[in-house]
Amino acid sequence: MKDSNFLQENNARHIWHPMGHPGAVQQNPPRIITTAEGSTITDSEGNQVIDGVGGLWCVNVGYSCDPIKKAIADQVQTLPYYSGFAGTTNEPAIELSYELREMYAPDGMARAFFTSGGSDSVETALRLARQYHKVRGNPGRTKFLSLKKGYHGTHFGGASVNGNNRFRINYEPLMPGCFHLTTPYAYRNPFGETDPAKLADLCVAAAVDEIEFQGAETIAAFIMEPIQGAGGVIVPPETYMPKMREVCTRYGILMIADEVITGFGRTGDWSGSRHWGVQPDMMTMAKGITSGYFPFGACMVSEAFADVFETGGPDVASIFHGYTYSAHPVGSAAALACVRESQRLKINENATPRGDQLFAGLQALAKKYEVIGDVRGGHGLMAAVEFVSDREAKTPLDPATISRVFETTYANGAMVRVGGNNIFMSPPLVITEAEIQRLLDALEAGIGSVS
Numbered sequence: 001m002k003d004s005n006f007l008q009e010n011n012a013r014h015i016w017h018p019m020g021h022p023g024a025v026q027q028n029p030p031r032i033i034t035t036a037e038g039s040t041i042t043d044s045e046g047n048q049v050i051d052g053v054g055g056l057w058c059v060n061v062g063y064s065c066d067p068i069k070k071a072i073a074d075q076v077q078t079l080p081y082y083s084g085f086a087g088t089t090n091e092p093a094i095e096l097s098y099e100l101r102e103m104y105a106p107d108g109m110a111r112a113f114f115t116s117g118g119s120d121s122v123e124t125a126l127r128l129a130r131q132y133h134k135v136r137g138n139p140g141r142t143k144f145l146s147l148k149k150g151y152h153g154t155h156f157g158g159a160s161v162n163g164n165n166r167f168r169i170n171y172e173p174l175m176p177g178c179f180h181l182t183t184p185y186a187y188r189n190p191f192g193e194t195d196p197a198k199l200a201d202l203c204v205a206a207a208v209d210e211i212e213f214q215g216a217e218t219i220a221a222f223i224m225e226p227i228q229g230a231g232g233v234i235v236p237p238e239t240y241m242p243k244m245r246e247v248c249t250r251y252g253i254l255m256i257a258d259e260v261i262t263g264f265g266r267t268g269d270w271s272g273s274r275h276w277g278v279q280p281d282m283m284t285m286a287k288g289i290t291s292g293y294f295p296f297g298a299c300m301v302s303e304a305f306a307d308v309f310e311t312g313g314p315d316v317a318s319i320f321h322g323y324t325y326s327a328h329p330v331g332s333a334a335a336l337a338c339v340r341e342s343q344r345l346k347i348n349e350n351a352t353p354r355g356d357q358l359f360a361g362l363q364a365l366a367k368k369y370e371v372i373g374d375v376r377g378g379h380g381l382m383a384a385v386e387f388v389s390d391r392e393a394k395t396p397l398d399p400a401t402i403s404r405v406f407e408t409t410y411a412n413g414a415m416v417r418v419g420g421n422n423i424f425m426s427p428p429l430v431i432t433e434a435e436i437q438r439l440l441d442a443l444e445a446g447i448g449s450v451s
């Protein structure tokens, strides 16, 4: 590794970082994260902080998972790469497909199509959804429905169903035939409704209205995150996803659960869909599948969905979609080790009490600090604090002040993530009670600095 002067001088000079202004990043180069252990990261200045973000909602098993590290090292020695296109496969991919089928059988999932990450998984789901209807003789079903505030990655398909305009406007025109429904966001919604059951019913009724307006026979699929992550940790009322499942079934629309964040234990269950008692037709996965140790993802489909393809004619049911790195042997080995460790450590079972502790701590902060407009979470280790400058008017707090909250939180020992006027937390699922308290204390120092 080059010396630290070289690294400081070249930091952000020759890289364009995702999700930021390239010029601003040069003026204010990113922190260099050098090492990590357990739930703690260390930067090049020697600061050690609790990773309240879990990398990027993904390091579920923490940073010290030796079985994953060993599986990657061993697989690189045995078979670093071979193609997974029809005709060849590899041992860890076969084993992983078996494990995932077992793990996600309660969600009705039967087959896995492997990818290199979440955006790839979403792209796969959208494309296969259209093809499913073509195989069944319904080629007119091509449209997609999704939720405002939803995040589904940055490929053109995913961006087209994304529900936050900052990921859309500069890349328009996006894919035609994508329509966005009101999300059941109790703090801000066009109905002015805060009662969860009533809000769910209003949003479901609006969805039905849109489906009938579009014509159900034109719609391929509805995609939603069981709990919206990047859009603000928006937890739907518990009746919402089951009711939308019923609507999708009634109108012949496929339901895609985007489990890229909510999969692999983050909600306290192995999937967010299971958390709400729903079996979708397809699930998109990434992040926690390898805990971020290797870029990898999957699109899983139900038995009934699989049957349509497996018994369909070769002209229409062959899958002409896939990636050079689909079923990558090293990624598959990493995922296999990660899935086994996640189950052995029962990280989902730790997510619930630690998530409750975090949520209760944030609610206590909301009682103390006027700048907190809303606190969301309480379903495993996903939480958000929404900041306002005026509680009554719910005016979003300005970015400069939120940035001060972030910096002071970091200086006091915790990394959190800023998204709009929210601060998000999604720490490793192996985090301890004392570490959650340190995260809360650091965040309180941050909030206190602007209050």
Ligand SMILES: Cc1ncc(COP(=O)(O)O)c(C=O)c1O
Residues within 6 Å of the ligand: 117, 118, 119, 120, 122, 151, 152, 153, 154, 225, 229, 230, 258, 259, 260, 261, 286, 287
């Ligand atoms: C729900 C959801 N879907 C898809 C994606 C895209 O995943 P990736 O960044 O791995 O392409 C993300 C990323 O945060 C996500 O949260």
